[in-house]
Every structure is written in C-alpha cells, then in structure tokens.
Amino acid sequence: DTGVSQNPRHKITKRGQNVTFRCDPISEHNRLYWYRQTLGQGPEFLTYFQNEAQLEKSRLLSDRFSAERPKGSFSTLEIQRTEQGDSAMYLCASTPGSSYEQYFGPGTRLTVT
C-alpha cells in the first residue's frame, strides 16, 4: 500500500496523559498536513510542513500540541496533558510539490476519558 498511513488507528487515554500519533506520507511528497475533525464537522487545519520545516500552525494548536517532521519524512503529533475536548479524529495528508491535490490517511481516532 503506497498511501498515507497513520498509527495508531485508535487511541483511548485518560485525561492528563500524553499521546503521540505518527503519520507516514506518500513517498516523495514534500508537503504534509495535520487536520482535526470533530463529530459532524469538516476537518480543520492544524499545521503544515514543507519538507522538515513547519511553516504554519493554526491557533487551534495550543501549547499542549507539538508536531515534528524530522528529515522531512514521517511526522509525529504529540498532545500533552490531554483534555476531553481533544477527543477527535486526527487526519494527516500529503501533497507532492507539483500538485495541489491532498491525499489523506485513515486518521487516528482519539478518545480522552
């Protein structure tokens, strides 16, 4: 499978715990995006990488959130001190430099209890 992959697919955690998600983009896609989607809503932009550089972060991304993309390959999204309001689907997408079309992964469903 050469699509965008995300791990884990599901994560249940207790409030206050830290969680980390991983995204592996399509090979040679230099742009990588993270979005968050809550029930009944469309995905909302969180952050964007071009290669290893994080070029933009949404104001939705509080200080408890951090994202990295070392070496411009896979990316991780960490949430510290999780809150119930963090419960959502976290989606990753990638785009080749020559195209605007975004390819999405299956998402990580986070439930904070």
Added chain:
Amino acid sequence: KQEVTQIPAALSVPEGENLVLNCSFTDSAIYNLQWFRQDPGKGLTSLLLIQSSQREQTSGRLNASLDKSSGRSTLYIAASQPGDSATYLCAVWGVGGSNYKLTFGKGTLLTVNP
C-alpha cells in the same frame, strides 16, 4: 476568512436517482476546489480536483463544476447506488497567506436507499 458552506446537510434518495450537492465559499480567490468522500469513521478519499482555471471535472458518474465568480461548486452524481452512501465534503485551497491548506465545509450526508 474563508468560509465554506454545504447544502443540504443531509440527503436521502432512492437508488437510481440523479442528485446534486452544493458548496459555496465566501472568498472567490482560490487556487482550486476539491471534493472528498468520507465513510463513517474513516479518512477522506479524493473524488475530484478542479483547478481555478477549470470549470468542471468528470470521473465516472461524478461531475463537479466550479463558478469562482459566484463562489459556488456543485457535485452531480448520476444514477446513484447504495454504495454511494457517505458524507461528501467540499474544500477550497486559498491564495495568499492560506495557499497551503484546505478549508472544509461540514459536509453533506448522503443516503441512497435500495
């Protein structure tokens, strides 16, 4: 700030019917518009991408149109099938400071009844 609205929020049709989903956006300065399909609890599958210079794109039973000046797009589904049941999302890729991210509507939940 770009806002995307999709109408209707939900639609239920009998199998075989042709249908139209609507999408409107407030800022007509866009690079492109993309239609996605999302099955329950799943990620997004890209259906059609319309560049700002194009007026429509077709793939199989799907046809998407774009009218930038009026800030509207439609997704036409011909001869609907139960397998078409899903949420359909419209998203626009803006210009200027936001030309690297998609702004999504809330989606239209489509149910095709056998």
